[in-house]
Amino acid sequence: MPPDGSLPAEARATVGRRGFGVYVHVPFCATRCGYCDFNTYTAAEVGEASRAAYAEAVLAELALAARVLGDAPPKQVDTVFVGGGTPTLLPPDDLARILDAIDATWGLAANAEITTEANPESVSPASLKALRAAGFTRISLGMQSVAPTVLAVLERRHTPGRAAEAAREARDAGFPHVNLDLIYGTPGETEEDFARSLAAAIDAGVDHVSAYALIVEEGTRLAARIRRGELPYPSDDVAADRYLAADATLTAAGFSWYEVSNWATSPEARCRHNLLYWTGGDWWGLGPGAHSHVGGVRWWNVKHPAAYASRLAAGVSPGAGRELLTPAERHMEEVMLRLRLASGLPLSVLDETGRAGAARALADGLLERRAYEAGRAVLTLRGRLLADAVVRDLLP
Ligand SMILES: C[S@@+](CC[C@H](N)C(=O)[O-])C[C@H]1O[C@@H](n2cnc3c(N)ncnc32)[C@H](O)[C@@H]1O
Ligand code: SF4
Secondary structure (H helix, E strand, O other), X not given: OOOOOOOOHHHHHOOOOOOEEEEEEEOEOOOOOOOOOOOOEOHHHHXXXXXXXXXXXXXXXXXXXXXXXXXXXXOOEEEEXXXXXXHHHOOHHHHHHHHHHHHHHHOEEEEEXXXXXXXXXXXXXXXXXXXXXXXXXXXXXXXXXXXXXHHXXXXXXXXOOHHHHHHHHHHHOOOOEEEEEEEEOOOOOOHHHHHHHHHHHHHOOOOEEEEEEOOOOOOOHXXXXXXXXXXXXXXXXXXXXXXHHHHHHHHHOOOEEEEOOEEEOOHHHOOHHXXXXXXXXXXXXXXXXXXXXXXXXXXXXXOOHHHHHHHHHOOOOOEEEEEEOOHHHHHHHHHHHHOOEOOOEEHHHOOHHHHHHHHHHHHOOOEOHHHHHOOEEOEOHHHHHOHHHHHHHHOO
């Protein structure tokens, strides 16, 4: 990574051809949930001063980004996604300053989608109104479950009803788009627990739901408890049953899947920022540990907030490393990401081995026949349960 963060001319030449987004990583949480391995720190780990200095450091990276893309800036910013961590631990004013600076640097599109993630316990009607006034159009709340036993295993701090209540408050504050994240397959979760979580998310009147199978990440407290035999490892069969329940319940309530783990009530409610990731768009990731992708170059920032801030204070790029994707890697990414979308993958992008794999997947009932005959690989419901295996079959 060059110290000034400069990019090869070939990468700058195509900036924003398939859309341009900005990701902002906020690496702070009040406490760390037992299952989470995101790049996030508690106040005990990094101190309050780190949070106070955060917005300035991000603005410094934005100024560096403006220099790097100087003679080839994106036409406009189509989407912004502030994720974490817990962005809502910062004062709404800090997030507003960052948004204003992005607008002043590259210009936000008139219809830009501007999302922030939020934890249910760190928002209030007043803070939600302030975020809406700052320009956010979408909020994504971590609900995970309404079952107290599940929230306890996950070590989540909020009370069972708080996430749905926060979603209602967000709608009242004027957010046109509200998402709730659910996790299924937590050890001890019953079929009824998950059914109640789905019902509560739907009752909250949101237009988007993400549902993820619990992943046991190495190095987390959850992984340690499983290793010690205190909790069983999540079962794949249970996860498959829960996925089928999620799809059936959400579909009956008027949601449609558009990516294997994401359902929305209309095309406008789909997360355009994530779609940009999944369809080869460009984005600049600001903040500690953030990843970026511009014109086939991928890079990632140093993870610790103090290292990030000191690099920028010295006028040096916070990039820790980067790679130029080879054509083979780009092909692999395209197949992996597009096959997970309801719009699927054109069969024409596959090589001979991939097409033979697609024919087998069709015969096994994992791809939709009608789409296949029209030249696309689109997963069936059973195919969605086995998405990773289908991807492997379509790659050389
Ligand atoms: C950065 S977090 C979301 C925002 C916020 N910090 C929160 O937790 O409420 C993004 C989402 O990733 C999901 N997630 C995080 N770790 C996970 C894991 N180990 N397995 C499955 N889903 C996970 C959760 O659903 C979480 O809401
Ligand atoms: S609040 Fe979200 S980001 Fe923070 S530790 Fe929990 S799951 Fe991870």
